[in-house]
Amino acid sequence: MIGIIGCGHMGEALLAGLLNAGTSPECVVVSHRREERCAELRERYGVVAETNNSAAARGAEIAFITVKPNQVLPVLEEIGEVISDNDEETVVVSMxxxxxxxxxxxxxxVGTSVVRAMPNTPMRAGKGVVVLARGKHTSAAQxxxxxxxxxxxSVVQEIAEEHMDVATALMGSSPGYIYLVAEALIEAGCFLGLSRDIATTISTGAIAGAGVLLTQPDATPAALKAEISTPGGTTVAALRELEESGIRKAFYRATEACARRSRELGSH
Ligand SMILES: NC(=O)c1ccc[n+]([C@@H]2O[C@H](COP(=O)([O-])OP(=O)(O)OC[C@H]3O[C@@H](n4cnc5c(N)ncnc54)[C@H](OP(=O)(O)O)[C@@H]3O)[C@@H](O)[C@H]2O)c1
Incomplete structure (x- = not known):
């Protein structure tokens, strides 16, 4: 049995990703603090959904915690007794x-196996990235x-926990950066006279296509960029503007801010 506790945006991305990949709805129990959200999840996915978080931890081999950071400790305290009573050892995975x-x-x-995970929402479509750091009681088999x-x-990568905040900046939050780029490109297309529909279709298609090339074996961003940077051509003209507008500086600053915020969330 798999439990998902606090099934909001990330919890639903996990749920949809697992079900799309073949996990049976009968093997998943979700919980959420609001009954109307539970009803929505039951209707949409055919899973058991309850307002009692312990229901999602009872009998769970893996219990995912997908609440906001400030709710993690209250939820862990709430489910502690149920986890101790489970016949099989439960691995608690906080996202x-x-x-x-x-x-x-x-x-x-004491002795409960915990894992800290940082996922991202493309998991919903089977295209996620998840980094994992194991706790001190987590066995290799778990x-x-x-x-x-x-x-x-998702693509899964175990990392040292000290790198988790940086990984968050590179993969947990970065879909948001790409959506911002897509939005900016669409607005720019509208400014240049395209309809919003056409600007959206061609801009998002280009971003999705570039994503496919980036994940091909041996691909590097630099080589792919060089391939389309004809000397004196259109792409180099645009890239020069982006460089001079400070795009790299913006990414250094954005990832620093993200990693810093991740550390702050853990220190309260
Ligand atoms: N969103 C992302 O892209 C992303 C990426 C990586 C990691 N994460 C992590 O995933 C976690 C959830 O983020 P999110 O964006 O999915 O937030 P979210 O949409 O607010 O989901 C959290 C859900 O948990 C519910 N909840 C809060 N307290 C609860 C409790 N005590 N018991 C049961 N349910 C409870 C909330 O209910 P209400 O609707 O009533 O508030 C909300 O629907 C965060 O810790 C975040 O750091 C998110």
């Missing part, structure tokens, strides 16, 4: 920004089980 494995370990019964399940929705 919250900033909350360290040792902080989680202090909030669950880690392998978490990786196997998540790999049906």
């Amino acid at each position: 919250a920004a900033g909350i360290a494995t040792n902080t989680m370990e202090d909030a669950v019964p 880690m392998a089980a978490v990786e196997e399940l998540l790999s049906t929705t």
Whole structure:
């Protein structure tokens, strides 16, 4: 059994990703603090959805915590007793920004296996990236089980926990940066006279296509960029403007701010 506790945007991306990849709805129990949201999830996915978080932890081999960071510790305290009573050991996987494995370990019964995960929402379409850091009581077999399940929705990478805040800046939050780029491109197309529909179709198609090329074996951003940068051509003219407008500086600043905020969320 898989539990998903606090099924908002990220929890739903996880749920949809798992079900699309073949996990049976009968193997998943979700919880949410509002009954109307539970009803919506039952209707949309055919899963058991309850307002009681313990229901999603009961009998769970893996219990995902997908609430906001400030709710993680209250939720862990709420489900602690149920986890201790489970016949099979439960692995608790928190997807919250900033909350360290040792902080989680202090909030669950002694010896509980915890994993800190940072996912991103493309998981919903089987195109996610998840980084994982294991707690001190997590066995290799438990880690392998978490990786196997998540790999049906995402590229999975284990990392040292000290790198988790930086990874958050590069993959947890970065879909947001790309949506901003898409929006800016569409607005620019409208400014240059295209209809919004056409600007949207061609801009988002180009971003999706570039994403496919970027993930091909041996592809590098620099080589792909060089391929389309004909000397004296249109792309180099545009790239020069982006460089001179400070796009690299903007990304250094954005990722620093994101990693800093991730650290702050864990320190309160
Ligand atoms: N969104 C992303 O792209 C993303 C990416 C990586 C990681 N994350 C992490 O995922 C977590 C969730 O983010 P999100 O964007 O999905 O936020 P969200 O949409 O607000 O989802 C959290 C959900 O948990 C519910 N909730 C809050 N307290 C609860 C409790 N005590 N028991 C049961 N349910 C409770 C909330 O209910 P209400 O609707 O009533 O507020 C909300 O629907 C965060 O910790 C974030 O750091 C998010």
